[in-house]
Amino acid sequence: MANKKVRVKVPASTANLGPGFDTLGMALNLYAWIEMGAADHTHIELYGDQMQGIPTDKNNLIYEVAQMVFDKAGVSCPELYIAMYSDIPLTRGLGSSASAIVGGLAAANALIGSPFDNDALFQMATSLEKHPDNVGASLFGGLVVAFWDGERAEHIRLEPSDRLEALVAIPDFQLATEKARGVLPQQLSMKDAVFNVGHSSVLVAALASGRLDMISRAMKDALHQPYRAALIPGMETILRDASDHGALGAALSGAGPTLLALVDSESAGKAGLERFLLETLGQENISAATLWLKPDREGTQVITGFNESSTLFEYIQGEVRA
Ligand SMILES: Nc1ncnc2c1ncn2[C@@H]1O[C@H](COP(=O)(O)OP(=O)(O)O)[C@@H](O)[C@H]1O
Ligand SMILES: N[C@@H](CCOP(=O)(O)O)C(=O)O
Numbered sequence: 247m248a249n250k251k252v253r254v255k256v257p258a259s260t261a262n263l264g265p266g267f268d269t270l271g272m273a274l275n276l277y278a279w280i281e282m283g284a285a286d287h288t289h290i291e292l293y294g295d296q297m298q299g300i301p302t303d304k305n306n307l308i309y310e311v312a313q314m315v316f317d318k319a320g321v322s323c324p325e326l327y328i329a330m331y332s333d334i335p336l337t338r339g340l341g342s343s344a345s346a347i348v349g350g351l352a353a354a355n356a357l358i359g360s361p362f363d364n365d366a367l368f369q370m371a372t373s374l375e376k377h378p379d380n381v382g383a384s385l386f387g388g389l390v391v392a393f394w395d396g397e398r399a400e401h402i403r404l405e406p407s408d409r410l411e412a413l414v415a416i417p418d419f420q421l422a423t424e425k426a427r428g429v430l431p432q433q434l435s436m437k438d439a440v441f442n443v444g445h446s447s448v449l450v451a452a453l454a455s456g457r458l459d460m461i462s463r464a465m466k467d468a469l470h471q472p473y474r475a476a477l478i479p480g481m482e483t484i485l486r487d488a489s490d491h492g493a494l495g496a497a498l499s500g501a502g503p504t505l506l507a508l509v510d511s512e513s514a515g516k517a518g519l520e521r522f523l524l525e526t527l528g529q530e531n532i533s534a535a536t537l538w539l540k541p542d543r544e545g546t547q548v549i550t551g552f553n554e555s556s557t558l559f560e561y562i563q564g565e566v567r568a
Contacts, residue, residue, distance in 0.1 A: 251283035251327075252356040253549040253558065256349035257542035258334040259341035259383035260412065260506050263453075264465035264497035265446035271341075271383030271390045273542035274412060278332035278345045280308060281558040282353040285327040293331040293559055296342070307346050311374060312354035318370070319361045328353075329558040337420035339500035344380030347371050348546055352385075356548045372399040380500065387545030391450055406541040407456045411511045413493070415484075415523040415534040417503040421477060426501035429473050438468040458494055458510050465495030465508070478503045479530035484523060491515070491522040 258276040262268070288309065290302040300306065308328055316323050330349075334342045351367045362370075364385060371381035372392075378399040382390035392401035449464035451457070475482050481498060484505050488496035492515040493507035505527075507519060520536050527534045552561055 251281060251554055252353050253279060253281045253552055253561065254349050254353045254356065255279050255547045255549060256345045256352070256384055257387065257545065258345060259380045259500075260339070260414070260497075260504075261341060261377070261379035261383070261500040262467070262470065262497060263449060263506075263508075264471070264495065265442045265449060265467040265469065266379070266391070267442070267446075267467070267469045268377040268379055269391060269393055270446065270450065271379035271392070272406065272412075273383040273387045273390075273545060274340070274414075274539045275542045276333050276340065276537065276539055277542075278330060278334050278342075278349055279558060279562055280349040280353045281327075281329040282308075282312065282350075282357055283327045284323050284357070285325045288325050289327050291329040291558075293329070294333060296332045296335050297330070299336075307343070308350035308353075311347050311350035311370075312357075314370065314374075315351055315354035315362070316358065319358055321358050323358070331558055331562050335416055335504075337422055338416050339421070339423075339498065339502045339504040340414070340416070341380035341384060341500060343423070344371070344375050344384050347374050348381050348384040352546045352548060360548075368399055368401065383545075385546050387543050388541060389453055404450075404454050405543070406453065407458060409456075409458065409511045410453075410494075410541055411509045412539045412541070413507045413509055413516070413519060413523070414499060414537050414539060415505045415507075415527060416537065417478070417505075417527060417532045417534045419503060419532070421501065421503045423501040426474050426477060429477065430470055431473060434469060441466075441468045461494040461508055462489040465497055467497070471498050474498060474502055478505070480527045480532060481505060483526050487526075488519065488522070492519040 257273040261271045263270045336342045372378040378392035378394045382392045382401045386403045389404040452460035496507045499506040
């Protein structure tokens with residue numbers, strides 16, 4: 247083992263941004279931290295309100311992805327100490343599974359002296375998650391435009407505008423990505439395909455060039471949101487009217503149920519937008535928590551120079567206070 251104990255910090259992500267289904271993702275400043283070390287017997291500690299139901303044995307996703315890295319590197323490390331603290335809500339469309347996968351891969355790689363570069367980690371993460379949007383954003387930070395052909399994933403990272411902010415409304419129910427993918431059709435009309443290619447292309451160009459004025463018209467989708475709407479009451483109204491309440495545009499975050507509104511930080515009327523989201527969901531008897539977030543620009547960070555005698559929890563408290 248090249249290192250005794252490693253720590254990584256991984257951002258949450260919002261995928262699709264409307265029309266960019268499975269291809270567009272943005273990292274958000276909401277984080278999970280993972281600590282990993284070799285041990286005599288496997289021992290997994292989970293901290294934070296978001297960790298209920300996550301296995302603490304060798305069935306844990308982070309343990310499994312770490313073993314994948316060791317196998318690929320030809321290293322044996324069957325027993326691991328893993329600690330994780332996360333502020334990323336589970337199964338809500340903010341990329342918790344992608345963060346766990348990317349964080350587990352990055353921590354395991356750092357533990358054995360980083361034989362793999364970020365592109366190799368991206369390939370592994372995409373083949374596990376089966377779409378590159380969340381894992382790309384969590385790994386590289388910023389905005390990531392990507393595709394996966396089943397063998398290789400390619401990506402381009404874009405720097406988000408300084409003025410871009412995100413308001414998320416996180417409903418109080420879970421929606422597994424698998425279930426929200428299960429309602430999608432097997433085939434699309436040529437008209438809808440052309441609609442999405444056009445909107446996604448203009449959205450990426452608008453985000454890349456800082457044309458925030460174009461976002462509301464470009465952030466429209468005919469590929470997944472219409473089919474998922476029945477799973478998230480209130481979503482159609484929010485997507486249709488958020489721009490009238492001060493948003494640049496709105497979308498289902500990932501596979502949902504979280505709703506995302508992009509906002510120009512220089513615009514007024516933020517409280518009105520928040521009220522609109524909560525009231526619209528409230529009319530459907532859905533309570534939700536709102537968070538104002540910024541794009542994360544760093545992606546996954548391997549933390550160096552930390553005091554090994556401090557616990558992960560103590561370290562995070564220090565970081566949040568700093
Ligand atoms: N820290 C973690 N450790 C282990 N498994 C995790 C962790 N975070 C997420 N997962 C797994 O990912 C699932 C959620 O993934 P998914 O349905 O894609 O929703 P999300 O939008 O949050 O990524 C959880 O039910 C759990 O199985
Ligand atoms: N492109 C995927 C994104 C799923 O994101 P998640 O955060 O809900 O896991 C999809 O739309 O299915």
